[in-house]
Amino acid sequence: MRLYxxxxxxxxxxxxxxxxxxxxxxxxxxxxxxxxxSRTKTFLDKNLNGRIPVLEIEDGVFxxxxxxxxxxxxxxxxxxxxxxxxxARVLQWMFFEQYSHEPNVATVRFWMxxxxxxxxxxxxxxxxxxxxxxxxxxxxxxxxxxxxxVGERYTIADIALYAYTHVAGEGGFDLARFGAVNAWLxxxxxxxxxxxxxxx
Amino acid sequence: MRLYxxxxxxxxxxxxxxxxxxxxxxxxxxxxxxxxxSRTKTFLDKNLNGRIPVLEIEDGVFxxxxxxxxxxxxxxxxxxxxxxxxxARVLQWMFFEQYSHEPNVATVRFWMxxxxxxxxxxxxxxxxxxxxxxxxxxxxxxxxxxxxxVGERYTIADIALYAYTHVAGEGGFDLARFGAVNAWLxxxxxxxxxxxxxxx
Numbered sequence: 001m002r003l004y005x006x007x008x009x010x011x012x013x014x015x016x017x018x019x020x021x022x023x024x025x026x027x028x029x030x031x032x033x034x035x036x037x038s039r040t041k042t043f044l045d046k047n048l049n050g051r052i053p054v055l056e057i058e059d060g061v062f063x064x065x066x067x068x069x070x071x072x073x074x075x076x077x078x079x080x081x082x083x084x085x086x087x088a089r090v091l092q093w094m095f096f097e098q099y100s101h102e103p104n105v106a107t108v109r110f111w112m113x114x115x116x117x118x119x120x121x122x123x124x125x126x127x128x129x130x131x132x133x134x135x136x137x138x139x140x141x142x143x144x145x146x147x148x149x150v151g152e153r154y155t156i157a158d159i160a161l162y163a164y165t166h167v168a169g170e171g172g173f174d175l176a177r178f179g180a181v182n183a184w185l186x187x188x189x190x191x192x193x194x195x196x197x198x199x200x
Numbered sequence: 201m202r203l204y205x206x207x208x209x210x211x212x213x214x215x216x217x218x219x220x221x222x223x224x225x226x227x228x229x230x231x232x233x234x235x236x237x238s239r240t241k242t243f244l245d246k247n248l249n250g251r252i253p254v255l256e257i258e259d260g261v262f263x264x265x266x267x268x269x270x271x272x273x274x275x276x277x278x279x280x281x282x283x284x285x286x287x288a289r290v291l292q293w294m295f296f297e298q299y300s301h302e303p304n305v306a307t308v309r310f311w312m313x314x315x316x317x318x319x320x321x322x323x324x325x326x327x328x329x330x331x332x333x334x335x336x337x338x339x340x341x342x343x344x345x346x347x348x349x350v351g352e353r354y355t356i357a358d359i360a361l362y363a364y365t366h367v368a369g370e371g372g373f374d375l376a377r378f379g380a381v382n383a384w385l386x387x388x389x390x391x392x393x394x395x396x397x398x399x400x
Contacts, residue, residue, distance in 0.1 A: 048338045049300060063288055065295040072288035088263055088272035091291075095265040098299045100249060124324060138248045 001026045002056035004046060005200075006033045008113070010106055010163035011066040012053040013197045017159055018073055021193045028200045034114060066163075067094040070156040079156050089150045093157040096138070097164075104132035106164040109171030132168070136178055139165070143180035147187060154191055162188045167197060201226045202256035204246060205400075206233045208313070210306055210363035211266035212253040213397045217359055218273055221393045228400045234314060266363075267294040270356040279356050289350045293357040296338070297364075304332035306364040309371030329372070336368070336378055343380035347387060354391055362388045367397060 003019070003026050005012035019026050031037045031052050039050045047054045047064035054064045055072075063069055071091070074080035081087055108128050111117060117125060139161065142149065149157040166185050169175055175182060188194070203219070203226050205212035219226050231237045231252050239250045247254045247264035254264045255272075263269055271291070274280035281287055308328050311317060317325060339361065342349065349357040366385050369375055375382060388394070 048341050049296060057285070061285070063285070063292060065292040065299075067295050068288050068291035071291050072284065075284055075287075084272065084275055085257070085261070085263070087275075088268050091268035091271050092263060092265040095267050095295075095298055096249060098295055099265075099303070103299070103303065120323060123320060141248050 001058075002029055003027070004029050004031050004043070004052055004054040004056070006031055006038075006052050007198050007200065009033070009052060010167065010197065011051075011102070014066045014156075014159050014163045015053050015055060015069050015073075016200060017163075017195055018070055018079065018156065020195050020199075021191065022073060022077060022079070023193075024073070067098060067156075067160050070094070070160060074156045079154070079159070081151050081155065083151075086151045090155050090157045093149045094160045096135070097160045100131070100138070101135040101161065102164055104128040104135060105168050105171060105173060108132060108173070109164065109167060112171050129172070132171070132173060136165070136168070136173065136175075136181060139184075140178045140180050143184045148184070154188065158184075158188050163197070201258075202229055203227070204229050204231050204243070204252055204254040204256070206231055206238075206252050207398050207400065209233070209252060210367065210397065211251075211302070214266045214356075214359050214363045215253050215255060215269050215273075216400060217363075217395055218270055218279065218356065220395050220399075221279070221391065222273060222277060223393075224273070267298060267356075267360055270294070270360060274356045279354070279359070281351050281355065283351075286351045290355050290357045293349045294360045296335070297360045300331070300338070301335040301361065302364055304328040304335060305368050305371060305373060308332060308373070309364065309367060312371050332368070332371070332373060336365070336373065336375075336381060339365070339384075340378045340380050343384045348384070354388065358384075358388050363397070 001024065003015060005028060031043065033052060037043060038052055044050055046062040049064060051064060053066055053069065054062050055069045056062055063072060080090060108125055111125060146152065148154050149161065201224065203215060205228060233252060237243060238252055244250055246262040249264060251264060253266055253269065254262050255269045256262055263272060280290060308325055311325060346352065348354055349361065
Protein backbone atom coordinates (compact mmCIF):
# COMPACT_ATOMS: atom_id res chain seq x y z
CA MET A 1 0.00 0.00 0.00
CA ARG A 2 1.04 3.58 -0.62
CA LEU A 3 0.15 6.45 1.67
CA TYR A 4 0.13 10.00 0.31
CA UNK A 5 0.69 12.07 3.40
CA UNK A 6 2.23 15.09 5.11
CA UNK A 7 4.15 14.26 8.27
CA UNK A 8 2.85 17.16 10.36
CA UNK A 9 -0.76 16.13 9.68
CA UNK A 10 -2.76 14.48 12.45
CA UNK A 11 -5.15 13.13 9.82
CA UNK A 12 -2.25 11.36 8.13
CA UNK A 13 -0.85 10.25 11.48
CA UNK A 14 -4.07 8.35 12.25
CA UNK A 15 -3.48 6.16 9.21
CA UNK A 16 0.28 5.72 9.85
CA UNK A 17 -0.46 4.71 13.44
CA UNK A 18 -3.10 2.13 12.52
CA UNK A 19 -1.05 0.66 9.63
CA UNK A 20 1.87 0.29 12.05
CA UNK A 21 -0.27 -1.28 14.79
CA UNK A 22 -1.79 -3.67 12.24
CA UNK A 23 1.70 -4.60 11.02
CA UNK A 24 0.88 -3.59 7.44
CA UNK A 25 3.96 -2.36 5.52
CA UNK A 26 3.43 0.76 3.42
CA UNK A 27 5.29 3.17 1.20
CA UNK A 28 5.06 6.79 2.35
CA UNK A 29 4.84 9.42 -0.38
CA UNK A 30 5.24 12.86 1.09
CA UNK A 31 2.98 15.61 -0.25
CA UNK A 32 4.01 19.11 0.81
CA UNK A 33 0.63 20.73 1.36
CA UNK A 34 2.33 24.04 2.21
CA UNK A 35 3.72 24.13 -1.34
CA UNK A 36 0.34 23.31 -2.90
CA UNK A 37 1.31 19.75 -3.81
CA SER A 38 -2.15 18.48 -2.82
CA ARG A 39 -3.83 20.76 -5.38
CA THR A 40 -1.90 19.72 -8.51
CA LYS A 41 -3.68 18.01 -11.40
CA THR A 42 -1.82 14.77 -10.60
CA PHE A 43 -2.94 14.84 -6.99
CA LEU A 44 -6.54 15.82 -7.79
CA ASP A 45 -6.73 12.67 -9.93
CA LYS A 46 -6.18 10.77 -6.65
CA ASN A 47 -8.56 12.92 -4.58
CA LEU A 48 -10.85 15.48 -6.22
CA ASN A 49 -11.09 17.21 -2.85
CA GLY A 50 -7.34 17.98 -2.82
CA ARG A 51 -6.55 16.72 0.67
CA ILE A 52 -4.18 14.27 2.29
CA PRO A 53 -4.10 11.53 3.45
CA VAL A 54 -4.96 9.29 0.52
CA LEU A 55 -4.36 5.55 0.73
CA GLU A 56 -3.53 3.75 -2.52
CA ILE A 57 -4.93 0.32 -1.70
CA GLU A 58 -3.71 -1.22 -4.92
CA ASP A 59 -2.32 0.36 -8.09
CA GLY A 60 -4.71 3.12 -9.10
CA VAL A 61 -7.28 2.54 -6.32
CA PHE A 62 -7.27 5.63 -4.10
CA UNK A 63 -9.19 6.08 -0.86
CA UNK A 64 -9.26 9.59 0.73
CA UNK A 65 -10.69 10.77 4.09
CA UNK A 66 -8.67 9.68 7.10
CA UNK A 67 -11.55 8.23 9.10
CA UNK A 68 -12.93 6.30 6.10
CA UNK A 69 -9.42 4.85 5.64
CA UNK A 70 -9.30 3.86 9.32
CA UNK A 71 -12.66 2.10 8.99
CA UNK A 72 -11.54 0.29 5.83
CA UNK A 73 -8.31 -0.93 7.43
CA UNK A 74 -9.89 -1.85 10.76
CA UNK A 75 -12.78 -3.99 9.51
CA UNK A 76 -12.36 -7.54 10.81
CA UNK A 77 -9.64 -6.54 13.30
CA UNK A 78 -9.81 -5.81 17.06
CA UNK A 79 -9.58 -2.08 16.24
CA UNK A 80 -13.25 -2.05 15.14
CA UNK A 81 -15.95 -3.80 17.21
CA UNK A 82 -18.07 -6.47 15.53
CA UNK A 83 -21.24 -5.37 17.33
CA UNK A 84 -23.49 -3.20 15.17
CA UNK A 85 -24.25 -0.55 17.80
CA UNK A 86 -20.62 -0.34 18.91
CA UNK A 87 -19.54 0.08 15.29
CA ALA A 88 -22.02 2.95 14.98
CA ARG A 89 -20.63 4.47 18.18
CA VAL A 90 -17.11 4.33 16.72
CA LEU A 91 -18.48 6.25 13.73
CA GLN A 92 -20.34 8.64 16.07
CA TRP A 93 -17.01 9.65 17.65
CA MET A 94 -15.21 9.83 14.30
CA PHE A 95 -17.90 12.18 12.94
CA PHE A 96 -17.65 14.18 16.16
CA GLU A 97 -13.91 14.35 15.52
CA GLN A 98 -14.24 15.62 11.95
CA TYR A 99 -17.10 18.04 12.65
CA SER A 100 -16.65 19.38 16.19
CA HIS A 101 -12.97 18.74 17.01
CA GLU A 102 -10.67 18.83 13.98
CA PRO A 103 -11.95 22.09 12.38
CA ASN A 104 -11.22 23.81 15.68
CA VAL A 105 -8.39 22.06 17.56
CA ALA A 106 -6.42 21.07 14.45
CA THR A 107 -7.07 24.21 12.43
CA VAL A 108 -5.95 26.51 15.25
CA ARG A 109 -2.76 24.45 15.60
CA PHE A 110 -2.12 24.59 11.84
CA TRP A 111 -2.68 28.34 11.68
CA MET A 112 -0.39 28.99 14.64
CA UNK A 113 2.37 26.79 13.23
CA UNK A 114 2.21 27.64 9.56
CA UNK A 115 0.39 30.91 8.83
CA UNK A 116 0.39 34.63 9.52
CA UNK A 117 -2.47 35.55 11.81
CA UNK A 118 -3.89 38.96 10.96
CA UNK A 119 -6.70 40.74 12.82
CA UNK A 120 -9.42 39.11 10.75
CA UNK A 121 -8.01 35.61 11.19
CA UNK A 122 -7.59 36.30 14.90
CA UNK A 123 -11.36 36.78 15.22
CA UNK A 124 -12.09 33.44 13.57
CA UNK A 125 -9.30 31.81 15.58
CA UNK A 126 -10.84 32.93 18.86
CA UNK A 127 -14.22 31.50 17.81
CA UNK A 128 -12.49 28.25 16.94
CA UNK A 129 -10.73 28.26 20.30
CA UNK A 130 -14.09 28.39 22.11
CA UNK A 131 -15.44 25.53 19.96
CA UNK A 132 -12.20 23.56 20.43
CA UNK A 133 -12.48 23.82 24.20
CA UNK A 134 -16.14 22.76 23.96
CA UNK A 135 -15.06 19.62 22.05
CA UNK A 136 -12.38 18.84 24.64
CA UNK A 137 -15.01 19.30 27.37
CA UNK A 138 -17.30 16.76 25.65
CA UNK A 139 -14.37 14.31 25.57
CA UNK A 140 -13.59 15.00 29.24
CA UNK A 141 -17.16 14.27 30.35
CA UNK A 142 -17.39 11.11 28.25
CA UNK A 143 -14.04 9.81 29.50
CA UNK A 144 -14.74 10.64 33.14
CA UNK A 145 -16.40 7.22 33.52
CA UNK A 146 -14.59 5.32 30.76
CA UNK A 147 -11.16 4.04 29.76
CA UNK A 148 -11.67 4.36 25.99
CA UNK A 149 -14.31 5.96 23.76
CA VAL A 150 -16.23 2.81 22.80
CA GLY A 151 -16.65 -0.60 24.44
CA GLU A 152 -13.91 -0.06 27.02
CA ARG A 153 -11.18 -0.96 24.59
CA TYR A 154 -8.81 0.75 22.20
CA THR A 155 -10.44 1.28 18.78
CA ILE A 156 -10.09 3.53 15.76
CA ALA A 157 -12.33 6.05 17.59
CA ASP A 158 -9.44 6.54 20.03
CA ILE A 159 -6.90 6.77 17.20
CA ALA A 160 -9.04 9.38 15.41
CA LEU A 161 -9.39 11.55 18.50
CA TYR A 162 -5.84 11.05 19.79
CA ALA A 163 -4.25 12.43 16.61
CA TYR A 164 -5.00 16.12 17.19
CA THR A 165 -5.81 16.03 20.92
CA HIS A 166 -2.29 15.04 21.99
CA VAL A 167 -0.81 18.03 20.10
CA ALA A 168 -3.57 20.51 21.03
CA GLY A 169 -1.01 22.36 23.17
CA GLU A 170 0.80 23.34 19.95
CA GLY A 171 -2.35 25.31 19.10
CA GLY A 172 -2.37 27.03 22.48
CA PHE A 173 -4.97 24.80 24.12
CA ASP A 174 -4.32 24.19 27.81
CA LEU A 175 -4.82 20.44 28.31
CA ALA A 176 -3.88 20.53 32.02
CA ARG A 177 -7.48 21.16 33.03
CA PHE A 178 -8.70 17.94 31.37
CA GLY A 179 -7.73 15.17 33.80
CA ALA A 180 -9.70 12.34 32.21
CA VAL A 181 -8.46 13.30 28.73
CA ASN A 182 -4.85 13.24 29.96
CA ALA A 183 -5.27 9.81 31.55
CA TRP A 184 -6.77 8.55 28.26
CA LEU A 185 -3.92 10.08 26.20
CA UNK A 186 -1.52 8.08 28.37
CA UNK A 187 -3.53 4.88 27.84
CA UNK A 188 -3.45 5.42 24.06
CA UNK A 189 0.30 6.13 24.15
CA UNK A 190 0.93 2.89 26.02
CA UNK A 191 -0.67 0.67 23.36
CA UNK A 192 1.67 -1.81 21.62
CA UNK A 193 3.48 -0.47 18.53
CA UNK A 194 2.54 3.13 19.27
CA UNK A 195 4.45 5.65 17.13
CA UNK A 196 4.85 9.43 17.37
CA UNK A 197 3.08 11.84 15.01
CA UNK A 198 6.12 12.58 12.84
CA UNK A 199 7.13 8.90 12.53
CA UNK A 200 6.52 7.10 9.28
CA MET B 201 -37.62 4.20 17.72
CA ARG B 202 -37.71 7.84 18.74
CA LEU B 203 -36.03 10.59 16.75
CA TYR B 204 -35.09 13.84 18.48
CA UNK B 205 -35.01 16.29 15.63
CA UNK B 206 -35.68 19.79 14.28
CA UNK B 207 -37.71 19.85 11.07
CA UNK B 208 -35.64 22.50 9.28
CA UNK B 209 -32.45 20.47 9.78
CA UNK B 210 -30.92 18.64 6.84
CA UNK B 211 -29.02 16.43 9.27
CA UNK B 212 -32.31 15.34 10.81
CA UNK B 213 -33.92 15.00 7.38
CA UNK B 214 -31.31 12.41 6.38
CA UNK B 215 -32.52 10.14 9.16
CA UNK B 216 -36.25 10.81 8.54
CA UNK B 217 -35.76 10.02 4.85
CA UNK B 218 -33.92 6.75 5.46
CA UNK B 219 -36.32 5.59 8.20
CA UNK B 220 -39.22 6.26 5.80
CA UNK B 221 -37.52 4.48 2.88
CA UNK B 222 -36.74 1.52 5.14
CA UNK B 223 -40.37 1.44 6.31
CA UNK B 224 -39.36 1.79 9.97
CA UNK B 225 -42.01 3.60 12.03
CA UNK B 226 -40.70 6.21 14.46
CA UNK B 227 -41.88 8.78 16.94
CA UNK B 228 -40.66 12.30 16.18
CA UNK B 229 -39.80 14.46 19.17
CA UNK B 230 -39.23 18.04 18.09
CA UNK B 231 -36.36 19.91 19.68
CA UNK B 232 -36.38 23.64 19.00
CA UNK B 233 -32.67 24.35 18.58
CA UNK B 234 -33.42 28.07 18.11
CA UNK B 235 -34.79 28.15 21.67
CA UNK B 236 -31.77 26.29 23.09
CA UNK B 237 -33.68 23.05 23.65
CA SER B 238 -30.67 21.01 22.47
CA ARG B 239 -28.49 22.48 25.24
CA THR B 240 -30.67 21.68 28.26
CA LYS B 241 -29.45 19.25 30.92
CA THR B 242 -32.10 16.73 29.81
CA PHE B 243 -30.94 16.88 26.21
CA LEU B 244 -27.22 16.78 27.05
CA ASP B 245 -27.91 13.48 28.85
CA LYS B 246 -28.89 12.15 25.41
CA ASN B 247 -26.01 13.79 23.51
CA LEU B 248 -23.15 15.45 25.39
CA ASN B 249 -22.39 17.40 22.22
CA GLY B 250 -25.80 19.15 22.33
CA ARG B 251 -26.86 18.53 18.74
CA ILE B 252 -29.79 16.98 16.90
CA PRO B 253 -30.57 14.50 15.44
CA VAL B 254 -30.39 11.82 18.12
CA LEU B 255 -31.96 8.42 17.53
CA GLU B 256 -33.28 6.58 20.58
CA ILE B 257 -32.86 3.01 19.39
CA GLU B 258 -34.48 1.51 22.44
CA ASP B 259 -35.44 3.06 25.77
CA GLY B 260 -32.41 4.96 27.04
CA VAL B 261 -30.05 4.00 24.17
CA PHE B 262 -29.20 7.20 22.30
CA UNK B 263 -27.18 7.47 19.08
CA UNK B 264 -26.16 10.98 17.87
CA UNK B 265 -24.40 12.09 14.64
CA UNK B 266 -26.61 11.90 11.56
CA UNK B 267 -24.18 9.94 9.38
CA UNK B 268 -23.42 7.40 12.13
CA UNK B 269 -27.19 6.93 12.50
CA UNK B 270 -27.53 6.39 8.72
CA UNK B 271 -24.76 3.76 8.82
CA UNK B 272 -26.38 2.01 11.79
CA UNK B 273 -29.79 1.87 10.12
CA UNK B 274 -28.47 0.90 6.68
CA UNK B 275 -26.28 -2.05 7.65
CA UNK B 276 -27.62 -5.19 6.01
CA UNK B 277 -29.93 -3.24 3.67
CA UNK B 278 -29.53 -2.18 -0.01
CA UNK B 279 -28.74 1.37 1.21
CA UNK B 280 -25.22 0.28 2.26
CA UNK B 281 -23.06 -1.90 -0.03
CA UNK B 282 -21.76 -5.20 1.34
CA UNK B 283 -18.37 -4.81 -0.39
CA UNK B 284 -15.66 -3.56 1.96
CA UNK B 285 -14.18 -0.95 -0.38
CA UNK B 286 -17.61 0.34 -1.42
CA UNK B 287 -18.59 0.65 2.24
CA ALA B 288 -15.43 2.70 2.82
CA ARG B 289 -16.32 4.87 -0.18
CA VAL B 290 -19.77 5.52 1.30
CA LEU B 291 -17.99 6.69 4.46
CA GLN B 292 -15.51 8.71 2.38
CA TRP B 293 -18.41 10.74 0.96
CA MET B 294 -20.15 11.04 4.32
CA PHE B 295 -16.96 12.41 5.90
CA PHE B 296 -16.61 14.75 2.90
CA GLU B 297 -20.17 15.85 3.61
CA GLN B 298 -19.56 16.59 7.28
CA TYR B 299 -16.15 18.23 6.80
CA SER B 300 -16.18 20.01 3.44
CA HIS B 301 -19.88 20.47 2.62
CA GLU B 302 -22.11 20.84 5.68
CA PRO B 303 -20.04 23.47 7.58
CA ASN B 304 -20.23 25.65 4.49
CA VAL B 305 -23.39 24.94 2.48
CA ALA B 306 -25.59 24.18 5.50
CA THR B 307 -24.17 26.81 7.84
CA VAL B 308 -24.60 29.61 5.28
CA ARG B 309 -28.21 28.51 4.77
CA PHE B 310 -28.83 28.42 8.53
CA TRP B 311 -27.30 31.86 9.08
CA MET B 312 -29.28 33.41 6.23
CA UNK B 313 -32.56 31.89 7.46
CA UNK B 314 -32.23 32.27 11.19
CA UNK B 315 -29.62 34.84 12.24
CA UNK B 316 -28.61 38.48 11.94
CA UNK B 317 -25.57 38.84 9.71
CA UNK B 318 -23.32 41.64 10.90
CA UNK B 319 -20.10 42.79 9.19
CA UNK B 320 -17.93 40.27 11.03
CA UNK B 321 -20.23 37.34 10.26
CA UNK B 322 -20.39 38.52 6.65
CA UNK B 323 -16.62 38.00 6.32
CA UNK B 324 -16.83 34.43 7.60
CA UNK B 325 -19.93 33.82 5.48
CA UNK B 326 -18.11 34.83 2.31
CA UNK B 327 -15.26 32.44 3.14
CA UNK B 328 -17.81 29.69 3.69
CA UNK B 329 -19.46 30.54 0.38
CA UNK B 330 -16.15 29.94 -1.45
CA UNK B 331 -15.65 26.63 0.36
CA UNK B 332 -19.28 25.65 -0.26
CA UNK B 333 -18.90 26.22 -4.00
CA UNK B 334 -15.66 24.20 -3.92
CA UNK B 335 -17.56 21.28 -2.33
CA UNK B 336 -20.31 21.54 -4.96
CA UNK B 337 -17.63 21.55 -7.66
CA UNK B 338 -16.12 18.32 -6.26
CA UNK B 339 -19.59 16.74 -6.39
CA UNK B 340 -20.12 18.02 -9.95
CA UNK B 341 -16.86 16.47 -11.18
CA UNK B 342 -17.52 13.17 -9.43
CA UNK B 343 -21.08 12.96 -10.78
CA UNK B 344 -20.12 13.96 -14.32
CA UNK B 345 -19.43 10.27 -15.07
CA UNK B 346 -21.72 8.64 -12.51
CA UNK B 347 -25.38 8.23 -11.59
CA UNK B 348 -24.85 7.99 -7.83
CA UNK B 349 -21.93 8.58 -5.47
CA VAL B 350 -20.92 4.95 -4.88
CA GLY B 351 -21.42 1.74 -6.86
CA GLU B 352 -23.87 3.29 -9.35
CA ARG B 353 -26.78 2.88 -6.99
CA TYR B 354 -28.64 4.90 -4.40
CA THR B 355 -26.98 4.61 -0.96
CA ILE B 356 -26.75 6.55 2.28
CA ALA B 357 -23.91 8.55 0.70
CA ASP B 358 -26.52 10.05 -1.64
CA ILE B 359 -28.94 10.66 1.23
CA ALA B 360 -26.21 12.38 3.28
CA LEU B 361 -25.24 14.70 0.41
CA TYR B 362 -28.77 15.32 -0.86
CA ALA B 363 -29.97 16.73 2.46
CA TYR B 364 -28.25 20.11 2.27
CA THR B 365 -27.45 20.20 -1.46
CA HIS B 366 -31.08 20.32 -2.58
CA VAL B 367 -31.73 23.37 -0.37
CA ALA B 368 -28.40 25.11 -1.07
CA GLY B 369 -30.34 27.79 -2.96
CA GLU B 370 -31.87 28.87 0.37
CA GLY B 371 -28.33 29.83 1.38
CA GLY B 372 -27.80 31.84 -1.79
CA PHE B 373 -25.87 29.18 -3.71
CA ASP B 374 -26.60 29.15 -7.43
CA LEU B 375 -27.12 25.50 -8.33
CA ALA B 376 -27.94 26.23 -11.99
CA ARG B 377 -24.29 25.96 -12.99
CA PHE B 378 -24.01 22.36 -11.70
CA GLY B 379 -25.65 20.23 -14.37
CA ALA B 380 -24.52 16.83 -13.12
CA VAL B 381 -25.53 17.71 -9.56
CA ASN B 382 -28.99 18.76 -10.73
CA ALA B 383 -29.49 15.51 -12.67
CA TRP B 384 -28.43 13.56 -9.57
CA LEU B 385 -30.79 15.58 -7.32
CA UNK B 386 -33.62 14.53 -9.64
CA UNK B 387 -32.53 10.86 -9.49
CA UNK B 388 -32.53 11.01 -5.68
CA UNK B 389 -35.94 12.71 -5.63
CA UNK B 390 -37.40 9.97 -7.82
CA UNK B 391 -36.49 7.14 -5.45
CA UNK B 392 -39.43 5.21 -3.93
CA UNK B 393 -40.87 6.65 -0.70
CA UNK B 394 -38.99 9.92 -1.07
CA UNK B 395 -40.18 12.63 1.34
CA UNK B 396 -39.54 16.37 1.52
CA UNK B 397 -37.23 17.96 4.09
CA UNK B 398 -39.99 19.22 6.36
CA UNK B 399 -41.95 15.97 6.32
CA UNK B 400 -41.89 13.73 9.34
